[in-house]
Amino acid sequence: MEKARELNPSELMHEYLRHKKRFPHLWCSGCGIGTIMGAIIRAIADCELDRDSVVMVSGIGCSSRMPIYVDFNTLHTTHGRPIAFATGIKLARPELEVIVVTGDGDVAAIGGNHLIHACRRNINLTVVCINNNIYGMTGGQASPTTPQGKVATTARYGDFERAFDLCDLTAGAGAVFVARGAVYYARQLEKLVAQAIRKKGFAFVDVISQCPTYYGRFNKFKSPVEMLYWQRDNTVNVKAAPKMKPEELEGKLITGVLADRDYPEFTELYDELIADLAAGRK
Amino acid sequence: MVLMQGNEALARGALDAGVRFFAGYPITPSTEIAEIMSVELPKVGGKFLQMEDEMGSLAAVIGASLAGAKAMTATSGPGFSLMQENLGYAYMTEVPCLVVDVMRGGPSTGLPTNPSQGDVMQARWGCHGDHPVIALAASSVVDCYNLTVRAVNLAERFRMPVILLSDAVVGHMREDVTLPEKIEVVDREKPHVPYEWYYPYDDSTTAVAPLAPFGTGFRFHVTGLTHDRAGFATTVPAEVDRAIRNLKRKMDRFRHEIIQVEHAHLADAEVVVAAYGICARAAEAATVEARRRGYRVGFINLKTIWPFCFKLVQRVAETAKAIIVPELNLGQLVREFERAVCDRAQVVPINRVDGETITPRQILDVIGELARPGGGA
Amino acid sequence: MVVVRFAGYGGQGLLTAGLILADAAAVYDKKKVIQTQSYGAEARGGASRSDVVISDEDIIFPKPDHLDILVAMNQLSVDRYSSALAEGGTLIADGTYVTTVTFPDCYLVPFTRIAREKLGREIVANVVALGALIELKGVVSKKAVARALEQRIPQATLEINLKALEAGVKAGQEAAKAREKAEEDYDIV
Structure with a gap:
């Protein structure tokens, strides 16, 4: 991918898109997913991955349509199950670079069990969750990350339930790399995804994204731009946070690398077992 | 000659057929298959994975298959119900x-350690949507291997x-068996x-399009949405119709085989007494x-339940x-017989x-009601 | 064709007893064999049974509707399965737990007590029963059972299992002698 690295970001996007075949895409104007797709592509280029060895796996939802547009091995699976599909691919062929693109409904509601067990298993996957706090594809229903009191088509009076903090969840479940990014900080996001790809083990990146069509409209955001400003005003970089007072941090989302630690990786342990058995050591 | 359990013979058959990936979730009376695969697969360079549930199990199996491995799972009724989602995807x-x-x-948890044939129709119609099905039924330990x-x-x-449908009796039964020394092994066609x-998903040259494993230079798209021959979602009526009919056409063409x-x-x-599995x-x-x-x-x-042997029954x-159709259910496959017999x-x-x-005596009693020794009414 | 049932509580080693008998008959005595089992959800306790069909010819249906020999490890199994015994069948029951028997051809042998007192491990009562079974009814050769044990039982406990087999055979001999004597006594009366 030497050539790709010499290209400017926009040219680089075209290098990796199936743009002759599959466009226009289906996302609404002002949606955050396109920006995240750009960040993922630049991260892949930055990691110098051979595109034939990259598998992008997704579940169901707006975010999960991303594999259609990128020129990798792509797998658009069933609702909530992309991590399980990805686990099968990775274990069968550990040399493949498997990246899961999912949404808050996909990975935290119907797929929540697969998420925590993949963290526990520590299989070398990169999971990027496009977290827009709502179900977009089905028309704006509440999701497990809809903030308390916010409005959705199934929470007209404001959502009663507490929202999941997906970074706390995955860190608690044992993910070796956990980061949070935001569409507003596209270049930081690119770096976080690249770090996640390079990390050996289960890496999770929660990306604050915007759904202007549903979440924005229901919750009194005037425009996608206003939603992006909200991201800017309600996030604090993990490096700045320690210097801030508790009241300044109240209600803020921390971005950056939130967990980075090492633990034996599943496919490597399995390959060791195979080698041990072959050598009669077990 | 060896004394072998049905589930054991099944695992052996899978290994000999080239299965190198197993993902599953423990469930009686299938668990021995997973246990044996967990021991044997790493010895031959294969992979075993105990997943968090049955949805994940079949998902991992499909992922591994797309990566090029011959892959399988094993379960029982409750798990089979959970697998219908990803079975439809496959x-x-x-x-x-x-x-x-x-x-x-x-239904439900039912009788975990007792046999039944209650999943015959679930095997045929368990997934939403229209699609062909191949389902085999084992009635002996040797069957477990061969099938x-x-x-x-x-x-x-x-x-x-x-x-592959088995049951609690066939799965746990031990018989003296002599396994074949040589078997035919088929590998999927690659492009x-x-x-x-x-x-x-090209069907223009062969009925079954070659499948390229991920990572071998064919960067194609796979989706559970109705798709065109390139694999991308489509809602164009002609393409949708072709995609769905092609699934069936493939089966119709090779039904006799x-x-x-x-x-x-x-x-x-x-x-005539017509039965499958333990019956x-x-x-x-x-x-x-x-x-x-x-x-x-x-x-x-x-030995093949689906597709049903319509012509033979006719x-x-x-x-x-x-x-006479004996079944360990309240009448599932018998409906196909009725349809064929008219x-x-x-x-x-x-x-x-x-x-x-069901015992031989039960069947003999019914034979006695329907026929006379020497034949003729 | 001979149909043998081992029945008792889960954890008494009935499935193992059935497996060893089946293995001995199939692999070492070259018979046609089918072994089936039935058990509850409990790993310990609950009703458990293992049936072994041994024949010189192919066995078509694996679950015959009669028994030739019932090896019962508790009273419940005696009560429940005695009626399945065919005419000319034999009941061999664990005298440690079984007090009441109604079947005419019956041996009471205290398998569990022998295992506990002579071998120091109650867990091998199943193999004691196996020894008594082959001594009293034949079915398979002792050599075949010993070889099946060697094949199927982990090395660490093989010795005690082989001893249990011997103890069972001896207990079987004693039971047969006791029966003979009782019959003689009866004739005198």
């Missing part, structure tokens, strides 16, 4: 895999999931064209005894007076749902 995306269902009494090899081969050849010409039925004494039979053993024993007593009785063991109905012969079900097996 039908739609035409990914080869083996799903073993060691049937127990149901597993066959199921893996059919899956690879026709690029689709294949279901012979350059990347630019590759269409993963897929259907495998064992039968005896059909030529002179006044009454086929009772049916055969009843047939042998009835013929000894002078009744003209024939016998069919359906032929039988031309000459036989009655077809009142040209009497179709008599024998059903049992108390967790025990």
